[in-house]
Amino acid sequence: MLIKKPDDIRPSEILDQKIYLTRREFILNAAGATAAAALIPALLASHGAYAGAKLAGLRKGPFGTSEELTPYEDVTHYNNFYEFGTEKEQPAIMAKNFRTKPWTVTVEGEINKPAVYQLEDFIKPHTLEERIYRLRCVEAWSMVIPWVGIPLADIIKRFEPTSKAKYVEFTTLHDPVQMPGQRRAILKWPYVEGLRIDEAMHPLTILAVGLYGETLPNQNGAPLRLVVPWKYGFKNIKSIVKIRFLEKPPVTAWMTAGPAEYGFYANVNPDVDHPRWSQSRERRIGEFFKRKTLMFNGYAEQVAHLYAHMDLNKYF
Amino acid sequence: MTQTEWVQRVIKPVIFLMCLIPLALLVWDALNNHLGANPIEKVTRRTGDWTLRFLLITLAITPARRLSGWNGLMRLRRMLGLFAFFYACLHFIIYIGIDQSLDMTEIIKDVIKHKYVTVGFASFLLLIPLAATSTNAMMKRLGGRRWQQLHKSVYAIAIGGVIHYLWLVKADLREPLIYAAILAVLLGYRLWVKQRQALPPNAVRSSIHPSAIRPTK
Numbered sequence: 055m056l057i058k059k060p061d062d063i064r065p066s067e068i069l070d071q072k073i074y075l076t077r078r079e080f081i082l083n084a085a086g087a088t089a090a091a092a093l094i095p096a097l098l099a100s101h102g103a104y105a106g107a108k109l110a111g112l113r114k115g116p117f118g119t120s121e122e123l124t125p126y127e128d129v130t131h132y133n134n135f136y137e138f139g140t141e142k143e144q145p146a147i148m149a150k151n152f153r154t155k156p157w158t159v160t161v162e163g164e165i166n167k168p169a170v171y172q173l174e175d176f177i178k179p180h181t182l183e184e185r186i187y188r189l190r191c192v193e194a195w196s197m198v199i200p201w202v203g204i205p206l207a208d209i210i211k212r213f214e215p216t217s218k219a220k221y222v223e224f225t226t227l228h229d230p231v232q233m234p235g236q237r238r239a240i241l242k243w244p245y246v247e248g249l250r251i252d253e254a255m256h257p258l259t260i261l262a263v264g265l266y267g268e269t270l271p272n273q274n275g276a277p278l279r280l281v282v283p284w285k286y287g288f289k290n291i292k293s294i295v296k297i298r299f300l301e302k303p304p305v306t307a308w309m310t311a312g313p314a315e316y317g318f319y320a321n322v323n324p325d326v327d328h329p330r331w332s333q334s335r336e337r338r339i340g341e342f343f344k345r346k347t348l349m350f351n352g353y354a355e356q357v358a359h360l361y362a363h364m365d366l367n368k369y370f
Numbered sequence: 371m372t373q374t375e376w377v378q379r380v381i382k383p384v385i386f387l388m389c390l391i392p393l394a395l396l397v398w399d400a401l402n403n404h405l406g407a408n409p410i411e412k413v414t415r416r417t418g419d420w421t422l423r424f425l426l427i428t429l430a431i432t433p434a435r436r437l438s439g440w441n442g443l444m445r446l447r448r449m450l451g452l453f454a455f456f457y458a459c460l461h462f463i464i465y466i467g468i469d470q471s472l473d474m475t476e477i478i479k480d481v482i483k484h485k486y487v488t489v490g491f492a493s494f495l496l497l498i499p500l501a502a503t504s505t506n507a508m509m510k511r512l513g514g515r516r517w518q519q520l521h522k523s524v525y526a527i528a529i530g531g532v533i534h535y536l537w538l539v540k541a542d543l544r545e546p547l548i549y550a551a552i553l554a555v556l557l558g559y560r561l562w563v564k565q566r567q568a569l570p571p572n573a574v575r576s577s578i579h580p581s582a583i584r585p586t587k
Contacts, residue, residue: 124407132407140542143406193540195408240541311541330537331484334476339407343471 107269109202115183117258117283117356123186124197124339126266132339133273134191135292136240137226137233145273152232154277154293163223163299166214173277177263179212180204184267185260187283189290190322190351194344196336201281202264207255215251215299222254223247223304224280225296241307247280247291248304248318250360258283258356261294284353286320317370321361322351326370377442385446389453392420393460410468417461422535422549424454425528429556436563448504451524455501462494486537493530496523528553 131146138148157173182202190196210222228244230236236243253259262281263270270276275292282289288308298304308316315329324334324347335344350357361369371379396416399405405412431447470477481491500521503509509517532553535546 128407136541142408195411327483330486332480337408337410342410343468 106271109182109264109267109269112182112184112202112267115185115260117353118184118186119188119198119352121188121198122340123200128339129197129199129265130271130273134193134287135235135273135275137235137243137245137293138273139235140240146271148234149272152272152276152293154272157277157295159278159294160296161213161298162296164216164219164301165299166216167212169213176209176278177204180208182263183260185262185281187258187281188351189281189283189287190336190347191287192316192320192328192333194331194333194336194347195339196347196351197339200266201260201262202267203260203262203281205257206259206261206280207257209261210254213299218301219299220251221300221303222249222251223296223298223300224249224291224294225298226291227293227295242310243307245291245307246304247289247306248300249280249282249289250303251299252360253282253357256357256360258353284322284350284357286322288316289320319361319366319369321357321366321370322347322349323366323370324349326367373442374445377445381442382446382449386449389424389450392416392457410464414461414464414469417457417464418535420457421454421461422528422531424450424457425524425531426549426552426556428454429524429528429553433556433559452501452504455497458494458497486534489530489537490534493527493534496527496530500524500527525557528557 132142133145134142135145135149138145138152155173159171159173159176160169161171162168182204184200184202186198186200188196189199224247226245227233228236230243249259260281262275262279263277265271265274270279275290275294278294279292280290280294303318306316306318308320309318322333327333334347336347337344348354396413400409400413428447428450431443431450435441435443466472466477470480480487482488500523503512503517503520512520532546532549535549536543539546
């Protein structure tokens with residue numbers, strides 16, 4: 055007997071049918087977008103403050119969801135960014151004058167091409183894509199956000215990782231003058247996050263430079279942040295200044311803060327509770343009642359194989 | 371107007387209205403869309419905050435009376451305690467009705483599994499008999515001594531409330547620690563008073579070494 059269980063993810067999420075039906079145009083558009091991407095640095099340069107500028111020539115990326123987007127106002131005024139205060143409303147206020155230009159990104163470790171990049175040069179070779187992802191915070195709330203970014207895999211390939219590069223470590227800017235939250239030891243500063251190399255190379259993983267078609271607002275992690283949609287929000291490190299390739303797993307800021315509560319993987323998992331609260335349900339911002347949390351935040355089909363044969367209770 | 375009348379007719383109604391301000395602000399913010407992206411969380415937090423605040427204000431009445439010598443304060447204590455219960459009820463209803471959508475199995479699981487919920491839940495349950503026995507008639511029925519015994523559980527409730535808050539915070543413990551510090555002062559004061567009362571009346575004199583007392587002859 056064939057028992058067919060309906061998928062939690064509609065097929066339409068995997069590739070927008072509209073794109074599929076107009077795929078030839080789509081490819082042409084993508085080519086146009088590549089050309090347009092070349093204009094972005096000029097656009098950025100003309101804009102004194104980095105945040106809020108329209109990003110031209112976006113291409114619609116895969117894995118989209120047809121779920122309702124969380125309003126821009128909520129995405130930009132309900133933030134966990136402890137560098138700018140621990141209250142959700144604080145980052146929008148405290149990060150107002152944060153300088154994201156000039157910005158350099160240091161790439162080092164187990165790679166053939168270590169370098170220090172100006173942000174513009176870091177992004178320039180790539181086409182920006184729109185990726186509509188669910189974001190699930192470890193505090194049991196969630197959003198749907200149209201990010202603008204670049205697949206991390208495409209960026210990593212440029213650095214030519216060696217065979218020793220088994221993990222990637224990301225570091226946020228450390229600047230207590232600009233980031234008042236860093237003046238107190240709430241977390242061990244600077245904020246550090248990490249991924250296994252296969253997680254970093256996964257097509258879902260992106261480095262975001264914008265949302266809602268515009269450059270990232272400061273409170274959302276401008277000018278460059280990680281987005282890994284099947285992991286809890288805190289993995290999505292903001293305002294990245296360093297990417298390091300390592301043989302051993304890095305120790306992340308939250309692992310240091312609470313080793314029993316925050317693991318290296320931090321995959322969204324409704325069956326493994328946070329030691330102090332339930333993870334089985336979440337409140338989608340804008341909704342009244344809570345909804346069920348999906349395994350790997352609804353991306354199981356894409357990522358479950360990365361964790362086959364792993365005890366997810368142990369590797370939480 | 372005697373002092374008692376003054377408290378009953380003016381001070382008490384004014385404070386009653388003041389105690390409703392947090393609720394009024396909550397309703398105002400809700401109507402004007404000022405509760406932010408996650409209004410349910412905000413209402414839960416604010417009603418929780420005010421439960422703790424009213425518990426601490428209620429616990430501050432006895433020391434304040436002792437230090438100020440103004441007995442009129444005692445006439446406010448019951449009302450303040452009932453406001454703690456009122457905000458606790460709102461907090462509890464949101465948890466049961468909205469957060470858990472009245473799903474009893476989920477609620478039981480949550481209360482058993484997560485210790486911050488356990489402590490908060492227990493503290494709320496312990497508040498109920500105190501509210502129920504707050505009337506003059508109940509006070510009489512129980513008798514002063516038993517009533518007082520029962521109402522001592524408010525110390526455990528306040529400690530439970532602060533622990534509930536401490537255990538749910540992710541990393542920034544500043545705010546719950548402020549509540550903990552105030553509670554420690556309020557309970558510490560009571561211990562200090564009790565210890566002093568436990569000493570014999572001539573304890574102060576007898577603590578002086580006999581040799582230091584000059585013979586009177």
